[in-house]
Amino acid sequence: MPAALPLQTTISQASSAGVEFKVIATGYGNGYSQRAPDGINTSIGSWDVSWENITATEFSTVTTALETAKGADYFTWQAPGDSVTKRWVVSKYSKQAMSGDIYTVSATLTQVFDL
Numbered sequence: 001m002p003a004a005l006p007l008q009t010t011i012s013q014a015s016s017a018g019v020e021f022k023v024i025a026t027g028y029g030n031g032y033s034q035r036a037p038d039g040i041n042t043s044i045g046s047w048d049v050s051w052e053n054i055t056a057t058e059f060s061t062v063t064t065a066l067e068t069a070k071g072a073d074y075f076t077w078q079a080p081g082d083s084v085t086k087r088w089v090v091s092k093y094s095k096q097a098m099s100g101d102i103y104t105v106s107a108t109l110t111q112v113f114d115l
Contacts, residue, residue, distance in 0.1 A: 001046065002073050002074050002075065002076065003065065003069075003075060003076070004044055004075060004077065004086070005018075005065075005074050005075040005076065005077040005088065005109075006061050006062050006065040006075075007051060007054070007058055007061060008077060010050050010051050010054060010058065011024070011050070011051060011057040011102055012050045012051065012052045014050070014052075015048060015049040015050060015080075016047070016048050017045065017046065017047050017048075017079065017081075018046045018048075019043050019044065019045055019046070020043075020044045020046065021027070021037075021042055021043060021044075022035050022037070022039060022041070022042045022044060023035045023036065023037060023038050023042065024037075025037045026099070030061045031045075038054050041113045043109065044111050045079070045086070045110075045111040045115075046108065046109060046111065047079055047088070047108070047109040048106065048107075048108055049106070049107055049109060050104060050105065050106040050107075051103075051104065051105045052085070052104045053098060053103075053104065054103050054104070054105070055101060055102070055103075056103065058103075059095070062105045063089050063093075063095060064104060065111045066090050066093050066105075066107060069089075069090060071089060071090060071091060072089075072093075073089075074087040074088055074112050074114060075080075075087070075088050075089075075090065075109070076088075077109070078087040086113055087109055087113070088109040088110065088111055088112065088113065089110050089112050089114050090107050090108065090109055090111070091108050091109075091110050092107070092108050093105060093106060093108070094106050094107075094108035
């Protein structure tokens, strides 16, 4: 079941965004080619986000949510600079023990256009 991205207020300000354009390209020979948008959702956003220096409880909250979604369910999240909440799938994540009970979790989010 889709849910909000966990602990949104603790996501690092150093997180970064990207956009991939979905196009169809055809080559005609002699170097000529033509490109056109592929579908109605042709700009696909992605974010590399991280929860830095979080407690063991926060670490458990984030990793449990990511593991429960398993890359199949989406999360809702309004990314910095966006005016609307969008749907995001976590394609991969990593975790690191910093010191004692302090952790960092990093994840790659890809925008989806599910019905």
